[in-house]
Amino acid sequence: xxKKISIDPVTRIEGHLAVETKIEAxxxxxxxxxxxxxxxxxxxxxxxxxxxxxxxxxxxxxxxxEVHGIAASMALENLYGLQPTQNGLILRELxxxxxxVTDHIFHFxxxxxxxxxxxxxxxxxxxxxxxxxxxxxxxxxxxxxxxxMITDSFDDTGLTVEMALGxxxxxxxxxxxxxxxxxxxxxxxxxxxxxxxxxxxxxxxxRLMNYANALSATTDFIRRFxxxxxIELAQHFRHYFExxxxxxxxxxxxxxxxxxxxxxxxGILRAGKRPVRTQFAKIKETVEATYxxxxxxxxxxxxxxxxxxxxxxxxxxxxxxxxxxxxxxxNDREFAELLKPFKQEPTHSSVMTRILARAQExxxxxxxxxxxxxxxxxxGETINPPDMLAKPTGNGQGMSLAxxxxxxxxxxTENGKVTRYRLQVPSAWNFGPTAGxxxxxxxxxLIGTPVNKKDGExxxxxxxxxxxxxPCLACAIH
Amino acid sequence: xxxxxxxxxxxxxxxxxxxxxxxxTRQLAHGFLQLAKAPPSIAFVHAQNCxxxxxSMMYGNxxxxxxxxxxxxxxxxxxxxxxxxxxxxLARLDAICKEGNHLLVVEGSIxxxxxxxxLLGDRPIYDVLADCAQKAKMVICSGxxxxxxxxxxxxxxxxGALSVGAYLEQKKIKVPLLQVPGCPVHPxxxxxxxxxxxxxxxxxxxxKETRLPEEYFGELLHNRCSRYQHFSQDKFVNNYAxxxxxxxxxxxxxxxxxxxxxxxxxxxxxxxxxxxxNTPCIGCMNSHWPFKSDLYLETAEVEDLPWSQMKQKTNSRx
Numbered sequence: 083x084x085k086k087i088s089i090d091p092v093t094r095i096e097g098h099l100a101v102e103t104k105i106e107a108x109x110x111x112x113x114x115x116x117x118x119x120x121x122x123x124x125x126x127x128x129x130x131x132x133x134x135x136x137x138x139x140x141x142x143x144x145x146x147x148e149v150h151g152i153a154a155s156m157a158l159e160n161l162y163g164l165q166p167t168q169n170g171l172i173l174r175e176l177x178x179x180x181x182x183v184t185d186h187i188f189h190f191x192x193x194x195x196x197x198x199x200x201x202x203x204x205x206x207x208x209x210x211x212x213x214x215x216x217x218x219x220x221x222x223x224x225x226x227x228x229x230x231m232i233t234d235s236f237d238d239t240g241l242t243v244e245m246a247l248g249x250x251x252x253x254x255x256x257x258x259x260x261x262x263x264x265x266x267x268x269x270x271x272x273x274x275x276x277x278x279x280x281x282x283x284x285x286x287x288x289r290l291m292n293y294a295n296a297l298s299a300t301t302d303f304i305r306r307f308x309x310x311x312x313i314e315l316a317q318h319f320r321h322y323f324e325x326x327x328x329x330x331x332x333x334x335x336x337x338x339x340x341x342x343x344x345x346x347x348x349g350i351l352r353a354g355k356r357p358v359r360t361q362f363a364k365i366k367e368t369v370e371a372t373y374x375x376x377x378x379x380x381x382x383x384x385x386x387x388x389x390x391x392x393x394x395x396x397x398x399x400x401x402x403x404x405x406x407x408x409x410x411x412x413n414d415r416e417f418a419e420l421l422k423p424f425k426q427e428p429t430h431s432s433v434m435t436r437i438l439a440r441a442q443e444x445x446x447x448x449x450x451x452x453x454x455x456x457x458x459x460x461x462g463e464t465i466n467p468p469d470m471l472a473k474p475t476g477n478g479q480g481m482s483l484a485x486x487x488x489x490x491x492x493x494x495t496e497n498g499k500v501t502r503y504r505l506q507v508p509s510a511w512n513f514g515p516t517a518g519x520x521x522x523x524x525x526x527x528l529i530g531t532p533v534n535k536k537d538g539e540x541x542x543x544x545x546x547x548x549x550x551x552x553p554c555l556a557c558a559i560h
Numbered sequence: 561x562x563x564x565x566x567x568x569x570x571x572x573x574x575x576x577x578x579x580x581x582x583x584x585t586r587q588l589a590h591g592f593l594q595l596a597k598a599p600p601s602i603a604f605v606h607a608q609n610c611x612x613x614x615x616s617m618m619y620g621n622x623x624x625x626x627x628x629x630x631x632x633x634x635x636x637x638x639x640x641x642x643x644x645x646x647x648x649x650l651a652r653l654d655a656i657c658k659e660g661n662h663l664l665v666v667e668g669s670i671x672x673x674x675x676x677x678x679l680l681g682d683r684p685i686y687d688v689l690a691d692c693a694q695k696a697k698m699v700i701c702s703g704x705x706x707x708x709x710x711x712x713x714x715x716x717x718x719x720g721a722l723s724v725g726a727y728l729e730q731k732k733i734k735v736p737l738l739q740v741p742g743c744p745v746h747p748x749x750x751x752x753x754x755x756x757x758x759x760x761x762x763x764x765x766x767x768k769e770t771r772l773p774e775e776y777f778g779e780l781l782h783n784r785c786s787r788y789q790h791f792s793q794d795k796f797v798n799n800y801a802x803x804x805x806x807x808x809x810x811x812x813x814x815x816x817x818x819x820x821x822x823x824x825x826x827x828x829x830x831x832x833x834x835x836x837x838n839t840p841c842i843g844c845m846n847s848h849w850p851f852k853s854d855l856y857l858e859t860a861e862v863e864d865l866p867w868s869q870m871k872q873k874t875n876s877r878x
Contacts, residue, residue, distance in 0.1 A: 088646070089645055089646040090646055090650075090681050090682055091639065091645070091646065091649060091650075091680055091681060092645055092646070093639055093640070093642045093644065093645040093646075093649050094640060094641065094642065094643075094645070095640070096611050096640070097611070098606070098678060098679060098680065100679070100682070118678065118679040118680070119607075119608060119677065119678040119679070120671075120677045120678075120718075120719060121608050121677075121711070121712040121718075121719065121721070122712070122715075122716070122717075122718035122719060123711075125715060125716050125718050126711065126712075126714050126715030126716060126717070126718075127715070128715065128716065129715070129853065130715070130852075130853045130854075131853050131854045131855070131856070133855070133856055134850075134853060134854070134855045134856075137842060137850075137855050138711060138850060138855075141610055141612065141711050141743060141850075142610060143610050143611065143612070144609075144610040144611040144612020144613065144614070144615045144616070144744055145611050145612075145615055147612060147615065167801075192640075192641065193640075196643040201643075216630060219630060220626070220629050220630050223634070224629065224634060224635050224636065225601075225634075225635075225636045225637065225642075225652060226635050226636065226637060226638050226641050226642050226643065227641075227643055228643060228644075229642075229643035229644040229645075229648065230648075231643070231644065231645070231648070250626055253618060253625055253626055254626070256618065256619060257619055257620050257624070257625075257828075257829065258829070260619040260828040260829070261828045261829040261831040263828070264827055264828035264829075264831040264832045265831050265832055266837075267837065268827075268832050268833060268834045268836070268837030268839055269827035269828055269831075269832060269833060269834060269837075270616075270619060270827075270828060271612045271615050271616055271619070271744050272612065272743070272744065272844075274834045274837070274839045274842060275834075275837045275838070275839045277800070277839070280801075282800045282837060282838040282839040283837040283838055283839075284804035284805065284837075284838055292831065373676070379718070380674065380677065380718050380719065382674035382676035382677065383674075383676075390677075463801045464801065465800050465801050466801065467799060467800040467801055470856050470858040471858050499853075545645055556609070556610045556611065
């Protein structure tokens with residue numbers, strides 16, 4: 083006998099997402115992931131000035147707010163034949179890096195932790211710390227922060243208090259990191275200083291100093307809170323190393339390559355094979371199960387479709403993208419060290435390896451960025467400005483990375499107007515529907531999950547697996 | 561426990577903080593007493609949005625998000641923060657909306673054709689939002705998409721995206737509406753407006769012509785710009801690499817046609833703002849945002865244009 087369990091909406095993610103699963107003998111045997119909101123970015127850019135793309139595409143997503151601006155600028159540089167200045171490249175990486183880190187912090191504390199930690203336990207707190215009392219007031223006073231979902235959380239008020247302090251501190255540290263980003267980018271979300279060719283800002287030593295302060299505070303937070311607490315979580319929920327396994331194929335783009343210790347080179351890693359270089363022509367999008375015609379016209383009543391997300395395939399296969407994919411493709415040593423006590427490999431796809439990969443990547447980036455600050459030339463130029471009056475005809479491509487994985491922008495223009503814009507976005511790789519006989523990455527990850535719930539009840543296991551991929555549906559569908 | 565005198569004193573301080581005058585002391589005191597009785601519940605609903613407005617609110621500026629949570633109103637449901645999910649989440653939303661008298665904060669535009677372009681719990685948001693707004697005390701549009709349609713409503717508008725105002729009119733729902741545009745919304749603009757409403761029970765004073773909160777959108781950005789002196793001395797940015805402090809008008813700055821207090825309020829712990837970082841205002845708080853094309857006008861197009869024609873030029877890109 084089979085039954086159905088659906089979660090609609092999946093909260094604590096970016097965007098609108100529904101999950102439907104079929105359960106047989108207490109295990110998930112089939113799963114459907116449906117993206118639920120469409121705006122049509124590829125269409126609404128048509129006919130616009132190419133440079134507009136650097137501003138408009140940023141608005142695809144307000145959580146990963148800088149990444150699209152950067153990828154679009156790279157595509158436009160390719161189109162205009164523009165070489166950015168070295169300073170411009172450094173500033174761009176400084177913004178991208180710190181932004182990625184704050185994104186990971188947000189995902190762990192605000193989006194993930196409430197799945198594992200019962201913050202209701204705060205009311206048992208008997209100590210005198212006024213910060214905790216204030217937090218207990220917030221957590222117990224608002225319906226947002228109450229749920230009866232968790233039954234398997236750790237029975238430890240002290241640890242709960244520490245994690246709750248992390249939850250609050252994460253909001254504070256993001257505020258400070260935001261100030262660091264704004265000193266280079268003007269403001270966040272959506273830095274308007276990022277243009278093809280570099281950054282417009284007048285970079286003074288005090289602006290760099292403000293950034294450096296924010297960076298060191300963020301690094302400190304990761305070392306004191308984020309990484310230790312992620313490890314703590316993995317220790318308490320060891321069985322989540324066995325859940326949420328995707329097809330085992332990974333795709334990552336290269337990045338953070340300005341210093342001699344390049345963080346990532348790009349590549350494809352298929353299960354059981356060695357990593358190989360990405361061949362761009364092998365990336366294909368299909369709309370078989372998507373509410374879109376092949377030309378991109380929305381068709382909400384399309385037969386056989388169940389999601390707004392396009393299916394992304396490399397050489398006909400779905401790929402997992404994200405921090406874990408980047409670390410796996412690069413066979414990261416430090417990450418392997420981190421996983422040793424858990425007896426796990428860095429190429430093992432699971433809920434906990436994804437959560438730990440994110441924390442590990444955050445620290446890696448924080449150690450990488452200060453070197454760029456030293457490389458920065460205060461006398462050099464920040465931008466090689468684009469000629470806004472030029473009317474280019476041609477193609478441009480930008481390959482970059484976002485918190486959630488590999489990001490590609492492609493622009494085609496005729497006589498200074500955009501005639502085609504294509505976005506290949508991380509969450510589309512992960513959250514795509516079944517197509518070409520292959521389940522989407524997250525759909526596959528749900529198969530085999532043990533679930534002990536009745537019809538209609540909320541299954542926490544499913545939510546945990548889905549959130550471990552850090553869903554960003556606004557990006558995935560755009 | 562506060563004494564009456566201390567209480568009034570604090571209300572006065574808050575009034576000073578909010579508008580630089582003690583004018584609102586009485587209203588605030590009255591508001592807080594109301595608040596002590598029944599804090600209005602705040603419900604966030606996301607339509608065709610990008611979450612940038614929520615992210616902006618959480619970054620904060622003068623307003624701090626944690627303090628906002630702790631001391632203003634009662635955040636009752638939020639798609640990105642709520643601990644519950646699925647059926648439990650929908651039941652909570654339903655309960656809030658049935659009880660009524662809540663502050664409904666909407667982020668994103670509403671797709672009308674096809675309405676399936678945004679679903680919540682398998683129902684089009686086009687239907688869900690009517691249930692949410694029917695008994696609301698007030699509806700607050702957070703950001704440009706909710707206020708004016710924004711990016712989803714631009715270009716070909718494949719989904720028939722509507723602003724919340726246009727939507728409520730179509731559905732014939734009459735409820736006090738507050739628009740707080742911005743792409744993203746400024747944290748102080750949103751949290752400040754909500755704080756004002758919870759404290760006084762009323763909409764903040766609105767500017768006559770635009771119906772936007774006077775305090776934040778009372779004056780053109782250009783008039784409050786830190787580079788105004790450069791403008792009056794005819795010093796303009798020509799090359800982004802060389803000119804770092806001059807007026808950005810001839811790079812197509814939309815400060816002269818966009819109302820906002822951005823330049824004095826600034827962003828992210830008052831760190832900076834677009835114009836101060838040498839990049840022109842692209843008018844994200846303008847009701848025509850994101851215009852038809854050409855977010856960046858160039859010198860050759862705006863050179864030596866008189867004021868009136870400059871306005872015409874930017875408006876022609878609607």
